[in-house]
Amino acid sequence: MFCILCNSEEKLYDGLCKSCYLKEFKLVELPEYTTFTVCSHCGATFKNNKWIQAGYYDDEIINDAIQKDITINDKLENVEMFTEITNNRGTVYECVLHVSGDILDTRIEKEYPIEVKVERGVCPDCSKFYSGYYEAVIQLRADDRKLEDTEISNADEFISSEIQRICKTNKLAYVTERIVLKEGVDYHIGSYNAAHKIAVNMQKQYGGLITESRKLVGHDKNKSRDLYRSWISVRLPSFHRDDFIEYKDKIIKIEKIGSHKFSGTNLDTGKTESLTWKEYENVNKVATMDDLRLTTITNITPTEIQVLDPDTYMTVDLQKTDNMNNLEIGQEINVIKIKNKTYIVI
Numbered sequence: 249m250f251c252i253l254c255n256s257e258e259k260l261y262d263g264l265c266k267s268c269y270l271k272e273f274k275l276v277e278l279p280e281y282t283t284f285t286v287c288s289h290c291g292a293t294f295k296n297n298k299w300i301q302a303g304y305y306d307d308e309i310i311n312d313a314i315q316k317d318i319t320i321n322d323k324l325e326n327v328e329m330f331t332e333i334t335n336n337r338g339t340v341y342e343c344v345l346h347v348s349g350d351i352l353d354t355r356i357e358k359e360y361p362i363e364v365k366v367e368r369g370v371c372p373d374c375s376k377f378y379s380g381y382y383e384a385v386i387q388l389r390a391d392d393r394k395l396e397d398t399e400i401s402n403a404d405e406f407i408s409s410e411i412q413r414i415c416k417t418n419k420l421a422y423v424t425e426r427i428v429l430k431e432g433v434d435y436h437i438g439s440y441n442a443a444h445k446i447a448v449n450m451q452k453q454y455g456g457l458i459t460e461s462r463k464l465v466g467h468d469k470n471k472s473r474d475l476y477r478s479w480i481s482v483r484l485p486s487f488h489r490d491d492f493i494e495y496k497d498k499i500i501k502i503e504k505i506g507s508h509k510f511s512g513t514n515l516d517t518g519k520t521e522s523l524t525w526k527e528y529e530n531v532n533k534v535a536t537m538d539d540l541r542l543t544t545i546t547n548i549t550p551t552e553i554q555v556l557d558p559d560t561y562m563t564v565d566l567q568k569t570d571n572m573n574n575l576e577i578g579q580e581i582n583v584i585k586i587k588n589k590t591y592i593v594i
């Protein structure tokens with residue numbers, strides 16, 4: 249029998265001599281070009297039915313794009329291959345696929361040119377962002393008063409820096425809308441998890457209370473689950489540092505506002521009182537530093553301090569506490585009148 253290509257007379261494989269057979273042998277079937285999809289907004293790449301945001305590099309993307317569209321000849325054994333990018337014109341990568349393997353007990357290697365084209369798409373996260381999708385609303389409020397301008401601008405800054413931090417790992421960490429209302433500011437946040445984290449951190453920073461409610465807003469047919477939207481209210485306390493509050497017949501001048509507790513000086517005892525936010529509902533703000541009055545000490549005994557009532561100029565005897573040991577007769581001092589009782593404010 250003769251080889252149909254070179255007429256050589258020897259053992260034939262599919263009508264060809266070994267040399268012609270190896271020359272004609274196709275190690276892989278591959279198309280002229282293949283594609284991969286990149287999100288035109290964020291650069292995420294589509295890989296194995298998933299959008300990958302980071303850590304997926306050009307070489308690997310292009311190699312994967314080629315691998316998904318080629319078929320290796322199943323007669324070939326011990327296959328090895330690698331992709332060489334030979335040129336890049338805009339959205340087209342010209343590549344050469346180097347394939348080697350064993351056939352008829354011979355190691356052969358061949359090169360196959362292939363183009364890889366970039367297709368533009370929109371990943372679901374970006375499509376959510378551009379459609380204004382949001383899972384949660386952070387409602388910034390102040391309890392029993394209007395929010396102050398500085399509180400709003402501080403919260404704006406706080407939320408934006410939190411978003412910048414969280415969005416590195418959570419694509420839905422974005423603010424789609426910021427709405428100023430009479431009662432406060434609403435921030436529409438793409439991701440519930442991000443909104444929840446931010447609200448918790450805001451409470452740690454500014455104190456106050458967080459309450460949360462959610463509403464059914466739809467149904468995701470693909471994942472067959474209900475979709476909820478959450479409203480997370482961050483309620484700043486009615487008082488600030490240096491304000492005076494009433495709590496169970498005690499008058500306390502607030503000195504610290506923390507994430508778990510707030511504390512201050514009990515004006516009756518001069519001692520520090522510390523309350524958890526659970527007690528907040530039992531607290532009333534009763535005065536501010538603007539209510540302080542200046543008066544004069546007229547007498548001091550081991551247990552009492554006598555001052556002039558700033559309104560009536562009558563003398564009033566007040567209980568002396570440990571923090572008043574340095575006071576002297578004739579000295580001017582701040583007092584505050586709350587519910588007809590006068591307190592010395594050190």
Ligand SMILES: [Zn+2]
Nearest residue numbers: 251254265268
């Ligand atoms: Zn031949």
Ligand SMILES: [Zn+2]
Nearest residue numbers: 287290371374
């Ligand atoms: Zn995207």
